[in-house]
Structure formats: C-alpha cells, structure tokens
Amino acid sequence: MSVMIQVSELHFTTDDGIKVLEDVHLHIDRGELVYLTGEAAVGKTLLLGLLGAQIPPQQGQILVHGRNVARLSREKALALRRQIALLPQAFVPLPRTARENLMFKLRALGDFREQAEEKALVALEMVGLLRQQTTETSELSAAERLRLGIALSICNDPLLLLIDDLFDGLASDEREPICALLERMNERGLTILAAARSPVPAKAYSVRVLELVDGTVVSR
Amino acid sequence: MSQFLFVFRELLGSIRARSASLLAVASLFIFLCLASFAALLLVGGGSAVGDEVGLGVDEIVADISPRLSADAVNSLYREIQGHPDVASLAFRFAQEVSPGSTGGQFLIRTRGGDATAGVLTAVGSMNGITRVEAGTVVVSSEARFSLPGAARIALLAALVLSVVFSLLLARGGFRALLGTFQAEIRVMRVSGVSERTIVPPVVGLGTLMGLLAALLLIVGIYLAQYALGEGASSVSELANGGRVLVVVFADLILGVLLGTLVGLLGASLLSSREFSPLP
Numbered sequence: 001m002s003v004m005i006q007v008s009e010l011h012f013t014t015d016d017g018i019k020v021l022e023d024v025h026l027h028i029d030r031g032e033l034v035y036l037t038g039e040a041a042v043g044k045t046l047l048l049g050l051l052g053a054q055i056p057p058q059q060g061q062i063l064v065h066g067r068n069v070a071r072l073s074r075e076k077a078l079a080l081r082r083q084i085a086l087l088p089q090a091f092v093p094l095p096r097t098a099r100e101n102l103m104f105k106l107r108a109l110g111d112f113r114e115q116a117e118e119k120a121l122v123a124l125e126m127v128g129l130l131r132q133q134t135t136e137t138s139e140l141s142a143a144e145r146l147r148l149g150i151a152l153s154i155c156n157d158p159l160l161l162l163i164d165d166l167f168d169g170l171a172s173d174e175r176e177p178i179c180a181l182l183e184r185m186n187e188r189g190l191t192i193l194a195a196a197r198s199p200v201p202a203k204a205y206s207v208r209v210l211e212l213v214d215g216t217v218v219s220r
Numbered sequence: 221m222s223q224f225l226f227v228f229r230e231l232l233g234s235i236r237a238r239s240a241s242l243l244a245v246a247s248l249f250i251f252l253c254l255a256s257f258a259a260l261l262l263v264g265g266g267s268a269v270g271d272e273v274g275l276g277v278d279e280i281v282a283d284i285s286p287r288l289s290a291d292a293v294n295s296l297y298r299e300i301q302g303h304p305d306v307a308s309l310a311f312r313f314a315q316e317v318s319p320g321s322t323g324g325q326f327l328i329r330t331r332g333g334d335a336t337a338g339v340l341t342a343v344g345s346m347n348g349i350t351r352v353e354a355g356t357v358v359v360s361s362e363a364r365f366s367l368p369g370a371a372r373i374a375l376l377a378a379l380v381l382s383v384v385f386s387l388l389l390a391r392g393g394f395r396a397l398l399g400t401f402q403a404e405i406r407v408m409r410v411s412g413v414s415e416r417t418i419v420p421p422v423v424g425l426g427t428l429m430g431l432l433a434a435l436l437l438i439v440g441i442y443l444a445q446y447a448l449g450e451g452a453s454s455v456s457e458l459a460n461g462g463r464v465l466v467v468v469f470a471d472l473i474l475g476v477l478l479g480t481l482v483g484l485l486g487a488s489l490l491s492s493r494e495f496s497p498l499p
Contacts, residue, residue, distance in 0.1 A: 045498065049498050054498055055498070078412050080412075082412035084412075089498075094407065101407075104230070105408070105411050108226065108227060109411060109412075109413060110222070152407070156411070
C-alpha cells in the first residue's frame with residue numbers, strides 16, 4: 001500500500017509565539033480512513049491547512065502523494081490543491097441550489113456545463129442528496145449541508161479528502177450516518193482524514209483514530 | 221477563456237443595489253475625467269485670433285498699395301478710424317501675412333455684422349486701398365472655442381478630482397461587490413482555482429467600466445458635433461484636421477487605462493483575510 005501522507009518532525013509556531021504543533025509525525029496510507037480528534041483549538045485546523053497545501057509549513061517535512069509541500073512552486077501547489085479536497089470548518093454553502101453549488105466549483109475549475117452537470121449529479125448521488133439537488137441550501141438541514149460540503153469536496157475526483165470539524169452542529173444521532181457515508185466513500189478508494197472534536201461516535205473506532213494533544217499526534 | 225467568462229458572469233451576477241450604485245457613480249466620475257481631458261484637448265489649448273484664422277462677420281481686411289508714402293498711410297488710418305461704424309483698427313505689414321510681399325494691411329473690426337457692408341463700401345472706395353475683404357461666418361475653432369486660463373485650470377482640477385473620486389467610489393463599490401462574492405471566492409481558493417482565474421474578472425470589470433465611460437463620451441462628442449451642426453462649422457474643421465479622432469482615440473486609451481487601474485484597486489482587496497478559505 002503506497003503512502004498518501006507522511007509527516008515528520010513538523011513544528012508550527014504562531015506569530016504570537018505559541019507552539020501549536022510540536023514534533024508531529026503522521027503516516028496515512030492511500031485508501032485509509034482516519035479520524036483526527038482533539039479538543040477545540042488544539043491545532044487540528046492548522047494541521048489540515050498544512051496538509052492541504054493551504055498554509056506553508058515552517059519546520060519539518062510534509063509529503064502528500066509523494067510531493068514535498070514545502071518545496072512546491074506556486075503552480076504545483078495549486079495543482080496539488082486540486083487533488084486534495086479540503087472541507088473547511090464551519091462550511092457555508094453558496095446561496096444557491098445544491099446542484100448549482102457543485103456546478104460553480106466545477107465550472108470555475110474549467111469543466112464545461114454538461115460535464116459539470118454530470119459530475120455534480122454523481123457526487124450528489126454519492127452523498128445521498130440527489131433528491132435535494134434543486135433545493136436551496138438555506139432550506140437544507142445541518143446534516144444535509146455537511147453532505148453537500150462533502151459532495152462539493154469530492155465532485156472533481158480528488159485523491160485525498162480532508163474534513164475539518166466533521167460533526168460541527170450535528171445532533172448525536174446524525175453523526176453515525178455521516179461516519180457510514182465516509183466509510184462508503186473510503187471503500188471506493190478515497191483516502192480520508194476527518195478531524196473532529198472529542199468525543200467521536202463509537203462507529204469511528206472501527207477505523208484508525210488519532211488524537212492531537214499538546215501539539216503532538218498520538219494513536220487512540 | 222471559458223473560465224474567465226464564467227467567473228466574470230458570476231461576478232456580474234453578484235452585483236447588488238449598493239455595489240451597482242457605487243460602481244455606476246465611479247463610472248460617472250471616470251466619464252467626467254475623460255470629458256475634462258477631451259475638453260482640454262479640444263478647446264482648452266485655444267489662443268487669440270491669429271493670422272491664419274478666418275475673418276469674423278465683423279471683420280474687414282483692406283490691402284494698402286505699396287506705393288503709398290508713410291504720410292498717406294497715416295492719413296488713410298485716420299480716415300478709416302473716423303468712420304462711425306469702425307470699432308477698432310490695426311495696421312500690419314504685408315510681410316507679416318505673406319513673406320516677400322510689400323505694403324500693408326488694415327485689419328478693421330466694425331461695430332457689428334450689420335455695419336460691415338457700409339464700412340466695406342466706404343473703405344473700398346478710398347484711394348490707396350487695392351483690395352478689401354469682408355469676413356464670412358467662418359471663425360476658426362481656436363478662436364471660437366478658446367478657453368480662458370482660469371477655465372483651463374478648472375478643467376485640470378476637475379480631471380484630477382474625478383480620478384480621485386472614481387478611485388474612492390470604485391474601492392467602495394468593489395468592496396461591496398466582493399462582499400457578496402466572498403463565499404464563491406473562498407470556494408474557488410480552497411478548490412485550487414488559480415488566482416489567474418479569480419483576479420482577471422475583477423480587473424476586467426474595472427476595464428469595462430472605463431471602456432463604457434469612454435464610449436459614452438465618444439458618442440457625446442459626436443452628438444455635440446452633430447448638434448452644433450452648420451452653425452459651428454468649426455467643429456467640422458476640427459474633424460477635418462483629424463483632431464476629434466485623435467481626442468476620441470486618446471479618450472478610449474485613457475478610459476481603458478483608468479478603468480484597469482480601478483479594477484486593479486478592486487482586485488487588491490482580494491488579498492484581504494476575509495477571502496481566505498480557512499478561518
């Protein structure tokens with residue numbers, strides 16, 4: 001099994017001098033589903049931003065899909081970002097229909113209308129939102145908005161899906177179906193790293209769970 | 221190109237009342253700037269009536285025989301000056317008009333166009349006057365449209381102020397517009413859409429504003445030329461001289477440049493943290 005993410009000796013200090021990440025080591029194989037848990041403000045968002053090539057690393061090595069994120073040119077970083085889907089914390093969909101949200105991203109990435117429409121429908125079907133494709137996002141529930149965010153992230157066939165604050169705003173009974181959705185997508189070969197505040201549902205423990213504590217990643 | 225057009229169309233679709241009004245007023249100031257610039261080029265550089273200028277309806281030129289003595293010329297001068305319908309009189313040597321000529325000319329200004337015919341007959345019948353010519357309606361554009369210095373300074377000030385106001389209003393307009401397009405920008409950035417796809421539509425919108433202002437002014441210039449019509453054949457003279465075309469071309473270039481500057485100012489807002497995909 002090839003390596004998707006390889007992080008070693010990663011350090012990150014904020015402008016205020018706060019050491020958020022200290023000597024982080026992380027290894028995720030291609031096709032793995034991993035949960036990264038931790039209390040609020042421990043650096044999960046930062047770590048995902050670094051892995052998603054959105055934030056340049058300060059110290060240490062990050063290899064994603066065999067590429068050293070720190071040494072990527074601007075263009076190569078952009079190309080890598082297209083292969084890494086990052087669903088940010090507190091994701092707010094565009095004030096349009098579910099399908100139009102996906103169409104917007106795909107067309108901005110250069111797809112033609114028909115091609116974008118086809119991909120959008122496939123992604124919506126995958127997350128179970130096909131029936132709500134023409135529903136305005138303001139009318140979607142929190143769980144449906146999360147599903148839409150996931151569809152938006154995977155609609156251009158990324159290699160890696162990074163999700164920040166996965167269960168944010170979800171009721172406890174809405175969390176396990178989301179875990180099941182991630183497992184289904186993972187079974188199709190998508191590598192997923194989902195960050196969530198502790199505690200995560202029991203179903204999550206059927207796969208690998210890591211915890212970010214005191215700036216370091218530990219296994220759970 | 222299709223990406224540019226798509227994002228540009230989406231950007232236009234995000235225009236709301238506030239951004240629309242601010243950007244429209246900014247375009248109006250670009251228009252005023254271009255209009256001031258055009259006015260300075262077309263009429264601001266005018267000078268006093270010159271030798272090459274055609275005669276007005278109240279003007280007469282009388283050629284003096286080169287054989288006349290200085291005393292005879294003085295006598296003629298006093299005689300013409302004594303005419304009740306002559307408002308002013310000037311003498312100039314023929315060499316001033318045409319090198320190699322001899323003799324001189326009287327440049328007579330009558331008390332009005334109605335008095336010209338009488339003065340013309342009286343002067344033409346005087347001994348020593350070889351030729352008289354009354355003015356026609358043709359007055360050179362320089363003479364007709366010349367502006368006093370204060371007006372030129374006012375135009376220059378209007379030009380500078382228009383640029384400043386257009387930039388300030390455009391900044392506010394783009395801030396409002398990008399505020400409603402913020403979520404789309406975040407989605408594009410987090411998805412790895414290149415800045416070369418995100419920035420040009422914003423700059424392009426500014427360029428379009430400048431272009432529209434310039435085109436509006438060009439239409440205005442030609443409408444003014446048409447409206448002034450025959451009574452202002454001087455405008456036709458301008459056109460014949462290619463001057464209007466030069467001004468139109470210069471205005472088009474300046475409009476596009478100023479619009480692009482406005483667009484770049486709008487695009488500079490994209491570097492703000494509020495458009496960052498991560499919280």
